[in-house]
Amino acid sequence: MKKEFPVIWFQGASCSGCAVSVLNSLSPTIKNVLLDELVPGKHINLLFMPTIMTASGSVALDVVVDAKISKKGEYILIIEGAIPESEFAEVGEKTMESFVEELAKNASAIISLGTCSAFGGIPKGVPNPTKSKSVEEFLKLKNIKKPVINIPGCPPHPDWFTGTVANLLLFGVPQLDELSRPKLFYGKLIHENCERRPYFDKGKFAKKFSDEGCMYELGCKGPYTHADCPIRSWNSGVNWCVQNGSPCIGCCEPEFPDLESMYKKTKWSNEK
């Protein structure tokens, strides 16, 4: 007998990039995630997900209305995107704020997927024209207390998402760091595992794009960014940012995109 895990996926102020990234999941494939048992005996029942669900309009919204009652306290709420102030966003002829508030109140746990949801990200970038908030900030404001797991990244790697969900199904909430990120994926700095680290240690720095060498002087945020990109690689393992001759732009951190220019050298506090 398989157990159903109802899931509602809500899109706030997002670009849908997190959803598209999750579609790129290699093993499990996205078909495995949606239609098969993600782990034996347990099936994700994706009730509401605007980018892929068949239903539109009221037919789609009825699913949410129904879930808030019949699946109260049972469903996992995935939020992609930041939460802007009410006048800037509406869904189903309601403000986005009220929509999220109701969904959050009745959820069992919340996954903040992507940097916008976890920390505010791009919409919250200075001067934050829509007064966007991260999900944690929003919940605090509304005094809603629910377990929240942050899976930042612009976008997050599909493994970070599927791995976290599998962890929830098998063992419950994974070990989190002080920013509510699973330690499994965000425990180390890019810099610690970077394949160009030997260049850094030898002091060989790329001076312009396409040069050999460490990306540090081209603005690399690897010494400050927590993520396992260097050992995991992206898009079925074919490449990742630094391997492609780009500095890490620090997209997994709360300061993204405001820390400093992405292509300008930054002086790190943890630097000697």
Next chain:
Amino acid sequence: MTKIVIDPVTRIEGHLKIEAIVDGGIVKEANSSGTLFRGLEIILKNRDPRDASQITQRICGVCPICHATASALALDSAFGIADRITDNGRIIRNLILGSNFIQSHILHFYHLAALDFVKSPDIPPFIPRYEGDYRLDEKENTELTQHYLKALEIRRKAHEMLALFGGKMPHNVGIIAGGVTEKPTTDKITNFLWRLNELREFIDNVYIPDVIAVAKKYSDYFQIGKGCGNYLAYGVFDLEGNEKNYLSRKRLLRSGRTSTDLTYKTVDSSKITEDVKHSWYDDSQTHKHPLDCETIPKKDKKNGYSWIKSPRYEGGVYEVGPLARILINYISGDEPTKKLVDSVLSEFNARPDVLFSVLGRHAARAIESKLVADNMADWVLQLNPEEPVFVEYQMPEEAEGMGLTEAPRGALGHWLKIKNKKIENYQCVVPTTWNASPKDDKEQPGPIEQAIVGTKIKDEKNPFEIVRIVRSFDPCLACAVHLVDLRGTTIGKFKAT
């Protein structure tokens, strides 16, 4: 008289609401509303201009590469190196963008649009759904559902191709001002080529036949959703790098305008204006060229019903997208395009005017996928691992730049002004702003609105016709809703009601 409200319109990018007034079974009026505002252009202000290629990608996670491309072109022009991008740089940009086009088109047909025509298994997220007008037989439904799943893998592989040169996807790091970040290597070229071969096989043997099979069962949709009948494209995929004026460049998909009479006209970007009478922005700034327009959000506005503005060309309503591009290549005598279009039309024994329709848009998208994929197989072999991919430049104290290209969904323009080596102002006029625009100052409805008006709705509880029309445009709302603000108006003036 009844009002049909579809909010949210799902299986598109972003937050869109459609309202239709139906009288006697016929849509009399339609309103298209963008319901989310993020203000990306305000966020771009005062940043290092080079950051634009990263920030503008975050406008849209489905089609970030077109924004990376437009911003790189805009920065190249601002830095005075538009005519100096190396062949390797130009070709790798094309390969990254081309992979995104194919991915986007396949995703659109199978995962966004097809469920309006194909009845999939009775499990979430395939149910609930509108019920009634599903016309494929059981065998076809099963086969198309199998292809839906296969297409999930194929589109993932398109992203793998993209990442070979772009680093990662969504949001690549490869395309930057001056070219691209990394040299091509023979292993990457071969790796790209063989993934591409698999994609081409899918396009030829599955995607195009599936579009034709669906069209045969829903052939009335060659007459539904015509729209405004004017088409505009800036063109995309540079075949040369020495021409500074992007609209004069030799491109695989050419720039131009046309109408239902299929005569060719040129595009002059200075003739674009944006109206805001029905958008939530202050009326004082209506009907101006994007570069001259100051935008003041105004949500408590009597006539307003959308965060989207209304771009117009010489005051006329224009549709942008794959249909516009394919029509323009077709009438300007591009042989491979002509052959493909004529071969699809011969399946239906039809004339080109059936292309102005829901099915015409789907067919154009499939044809374009083949054109781009076939050409990428040649381009990737033109790369030279020994040659440079990046050109150095000096950051100017002050400059202006313009980047005109195409997103999978249609014509895309980025404009920027640099002052003190920072972005003073940045502006994007994107495809869905054209297609999903509300009524303009002259009360002319936007292309999607026009495509819905006049449509016969068989069942108001299950308004298949409306969602099929809307999705045929492949709307991207995250792209469409942005704020033009080139004169330093502060958002702080905006007081919520």
